[in-house]
């Protein structure tokens with residue numbers, strides 16, 4: 045009888061092997077640190093799934109990181125399947141933030157890949173494209189892109205791509221630009237005014253024209269900070285006390301809408317190159333963080349009408365705050381271009397609703413509290429940039445409801461259009477074949493964003509939305525099928541993918 049007992053462990057081993065083999069579809073133990081769910085093949089069910097064909101009740105089938113089917117209720121039999129049922133919570137494509145400054149390497153004390161992407165995940169952002177400046181060195185060459193990649197590798201909780209910098213040093217050097225594009229940046233970014241960062245000098249229309257012609261070959265976009273400095277600062281009377289630097293209105297005077305208008309006017313002399321048959325056909329120009337909803341926007345509309353390849357984004361802070369309500373000395377609200385008056389904010393909303401503004405981005409541009417000069421409150425000397433990345437979804441929704449914003453519009457502005465700009469064709473929509481990049485959230489749930497609210501950015505106390513009541517709670521975020529965030533918890537391992545253009 046002895047031999048039978050000896051066989052038992054062997055049989056048990058064989059049985060467990062077979063068991064694991066057959067259910068490996070559902071369980072992938074080695075990968076489990078990447079996800080708070082132990083399955084790689086599962087269904088996300090909800091009564092409100094936002095698809096390109098409208099909102100449906102049903103389930104999204106996820107396998108191996110991709111969406112393999114989207115099933116309507118009538119065709120859906122959830123029995124005996126691995127289902128995560130979210131009931132009436134909204135299942136939407138994850139947000140794609142095409143404009144975030146994560147400042148890593150070099151200024152990781154401002155933000156960092158781990159902190160910035162954890163905050164992004166907690167806010168339903170599944171992909172972000174990192175700006176080439178505020179980190180040190182700026183991402184303007186193949187070597188500096190390599191440093192970015194090294195800093196990001198295995199430290200990101202969502203997918204991350206990179207914009208490269210178009211600066212005077214590389215603008216007329218096609219070989220250098222091609223090197224950077226070949227190394228994987230998704231496109232280029234430049235400034236038409238001082239950027240506030242020494243190793244990221246500004247470009248003029250000639251640099252931009254040259255950059256566009258190289259980008260045309262690669263069919264990638266150029267993003268431009270569109271403000272040109274006009275001579276207004278000298279009119280300020282700070283010395284004699286007439287213009288108090290602690291008043292937001294003083295700062296506002298230093299960057300009037302004419303700066304944006306001048307830049308866009310200048311840009312349009314070169315965007316005509318992007319038309320079909322033009323010398324930069326294939327290139328695309330994207331105006332970042334538009335604040336002026338008047339003449340500047342009219343110029344962009346005009347360029348679109350005549351066939352230039354051009355798009356424009358604005359940011360949640362321009363849609364939620366207005367100059368009149370910014371408290372004296374509250375430099376958390378300082379950014380460039382500045383937040384303008386309430387009438388301008390209404391106009392921005394209308395332009396967005398009417399389709400003249402193509403998409404939204406966070407322009408998350410944090411720093412350390414010391415450089416925000418929170419105690420001093422001097423708007424003229426404080427660092428310009430808003431910290432917002434974790435809350436862009438509830439902010440857009442909360443302030444947009446009075447304008448009648450729909451869930452489909454959120455998906456269009458935050459996912460579909462940004463995916464197109466960054467040329468991420470497998471992202472930006474809940475559709476079969478796409479990456480399973482998904483946010484699950486409850487639009488109706490309100491919360492007070494007070495100082496106790498969990499925040500994952502490096503410097504939470506400079507966040508511009510603290511003290512606001514918001515509507516829209518993120519329950520879960522999936523990146524390529526991994527549940528990377530669930531109600532206050534992140535997956536243990538940082539398994540976001542680096543996105544490099546090929």
Ligand SMILES: NC(=O)NC(NC(N)=O)C(=O)[O-]
Pocket residue numbers: 145177178239240241269333378379380381407409428429430
């Ligand atoms: N160096 C910056 O990050 N600048 C940023 N600052 C803002 N927006 O105030 C920006 O995007 O221009």
Ligand SMILES: [Zn+2]
Pocket residue numbers: 269332333380
């Ligand atoms: Zn900018």
Ligand SMILES: [Zn+2]
Pocket residue numbers: 143145175407408409
């Ligand atoms: Zn920016």
